Amino acid sequence: MTKEEKNWLDMVEYDLATAKQMQKSGRYVHVIFMCHLVIEKALKAIVCAEIKKVPPKTHDLIYLMTIGKIKLPGNLLDFVGIINNTGVVTRYPEDLAKLVHSYPKEIAERYLSQALEVVSCIKQDPRLKK
Numbered sequence: 001m002t003k004e005e006k007n008w009l010d011m012v013e014y015d016l017a018t019a020k021q022m023q024k025s026g027r028y029v030h031v032i033f034m035c036h037l038v039i040e041k042a043l044k045a046i047v048c049a050e051i052k053k054v055p056p057k058t059h060d061l062i063y064l065m066t067i068g069k070i071k072l073p074g075n076l077l078d079f080v081g082i083i084n085n086t087g088v089v090t091r092y093p094e095d096l097a098k099l100v101h102s103y104p105k106e107i108a109e110r111y112l113s114q115a116l117e118v119v120s121c122i123k124q125d126p127r128l129k130k
Helices: 003-025 028-051 061-068 074-084 086-091 096-102 105-123
Strands: none
Touching: 003 028, 003 105, 028 061, 028 074, 028 086, 028 096, 028 105, 061 074, 074 086, 074 105
16 A cells, blocks of 8 residues: 555544544534545545545545546445545535434434445555555
8 A cells, every 4th residue: 555545544433433423523514514525535546546646625425436437336436426426515605504314313313324435435445454
């Protein structure tokens, strides 16, 4: 594993800890945001391994999966599609109250659990085991 790949994965762990703290404190929009971010950074570790250079500066998870030639099980792929759509709305909410209402505790818990599954699957990629 290269230094750059390890750095992306270290950021994943740091951001996962942040997501868990946001969950404990009831800041559920930030949990959703961090879930997107941890998946993005895990994907960037794979992209870095695949293309042998710095990954593109994008938040589009589907694009990163394509570049990284990443295959996920159907249920996790569906979740990545769902969380991909939260990237913009959690970064640039038009109506904070509506956004907070859209992501209650139950959804944040489910998203965090699924994000952990995605990250676990990505970390098993042989390109990160070198």
